[in-house]
Amino acid sequence: MRPPRPLPQTLAERPFPVAKALELGISPDRLRARDLDAAIHGARMPREAGLDTRCLALLxxxxxxxxxxxxxxxxxxxxxxxxxxxxxxxxxxxxxxxxxxxxxxxxxxxxxxxxxxxxxxxxxxxxxxxxxxxxxxxxxxxxxxxxxxxxxxxxxxxxxxxxxxxxxxxxxxxxxxxxxxxxxxxADAASESPKESELRAIVILAGLPHPEANVVIRRHDGRVVARVDLLFRSYGEVLEYHGDYHRTDQRQWRRDRTREAELESLGYHVMEVTEHDLRRPHELVGRIARNLARRGWTGTVTHARGNGASHRR
Known part of the structure; x- marks a missing residue:
């Protein structure tokens, strides 16, 4: 199959209106060629265009x-x-x-x-x-x-x-x-990942104690054991958000297990949180609250509105 005829320089590698191309003498057949994307009616852009190009074409x-x-x-x-x-x-x-x-x-x-x-x-x-x-x-x-x-x-x-x-x-x-x-x-500029931010917000909106973010935990001799996502210091409770790579990367999975064992040997309890948990905030909050209660927390869960998946569209 013959390659499409090259477009004029003014139209090459950029989105352009169909009307402008027709004024320049470009045939309708050429505008239907396989190297052009017609997803935006009335405009053409290169195939597999990125978000920037698609937005320019739309405008x-x-x-x-x-x-x-x-x-x-x-x-x-x-x-x-x-x-x-x-x-x-x-x-x-x-x-x-x-x-x-x-x-x-x-x-x-x-x-x-x-x-x-x-x-x-x-x-x-x-x-x-x-x-x-x-x-x-x-x-x-x-x-x-x-x-x-x-x-x-x-x-x-x-x-x-x-x-x-x-x-x-x-x-x-x-x-x-x-x-x-x-x-x-x-909002907190110290947060280091979107999922950590979501988890922190879910916890606070539910009326749980405010956790500290990105805390370095050391052994008694000063050696760093871990830098944890969220820590309820008064209760020795640690929350760690784990993306899929923590499960699919075997080396990471082993490091996580060793790290968790080290933390628990120092008296901390580590709770892992995944994307699945964030989609079910009421269940997640309930588990966190029960763990905190075991360690002395006597507060009440509030389940604030806007804390869950019901607002997702």
Whole structure:
């Protein structure tokens, strides 16, 4: 099979509107060639295009005041998103409230009030600024997931707590402000992973004692035994989040067992937490509470709203 005829330099390796290509004399047959992706109606882009290119293609065929928003903007800003958003499909785009929402295959259209100062450009893509993007995520994330996103942004210094707080208080959807305030109160730049952030938020929202994050535990002779994810120091209870690699990597699995044995020899109890546990926060909290109660905790679990999977979409 003959390779497709090369496109003009002005169209090569970038998304372009179909109308512009037709004006340049490109035939409809050439625009249907296998080297071009037609996923965005009215535009073409190279096959297997990444998120940036797909967003640029979408904006080419939208109103001039359209902006990438929500989960798509979060991914462009580098915020950690749950696996259900990892494929970056569909794309989220917003237009002003007076305009008709974008309706296209593979696209979620929004009508949002967005101030000019809440819009920025990243790698040529017009999108909501990070602080506004984080606020918009309240429509599709749980409070613990919002905490994970805020922790990451604060840790990378992409924004600061004051900017997030200002964005929350100015957010036009007043129904979600309390959810955002709660998440911001729990945010901590010291957190080192999104799942650790989610776990910490679940624990605190449930009314359990506030754990310390990333604590170094030493033997009596000063030798470092471990750096644990979360520690309830008064109760000697350790929480460790384990991703799949802790199970599939045999060397890591052996190190984990040795590390756990060392910690327990010093009087600590280690509880491993997985993604499966985070999806069932009430059950997870119950187990943690029972372990703490065995070691003297006499508090009460509250199971705060927004602490679980019911807010996931």
């Amino acid at each position: 080419l065929v939208c109103r001039s005041d359209a902006v990438i928003c929500g989960p798509t903007a979060a991914l462009l800003h580098g915020l950690p998103m749950p696996m259900r958003f990892a494929a970056a499909t569909p794309l989220h785009v917003a237009v002003p409230p007076h305009a008709p929402a974008v309706r296209r295959a593979g696209v979620v259209g929004h009508r949002l009030s967005i101030d000019e100062e809440d819009v920025t450009i990243v790698r040529e893509i017009v999108l909501t600024r990070l602080a506004r993007t984080w606020c918009d995520l309240a429509a599709c994330l749980t409070v613990p997931e919002l905490v994970a996103a805020a922790d990451s942004a604060l840790r990378s210094r992409s924004t600061d707590a004051d900017a997030l707080r200002t964005a929350v208080e100015a957010y036009p959807d007043f129904r979600r402000r309390q959810m955002l305030r709660t998440a911001l109160e729990l």
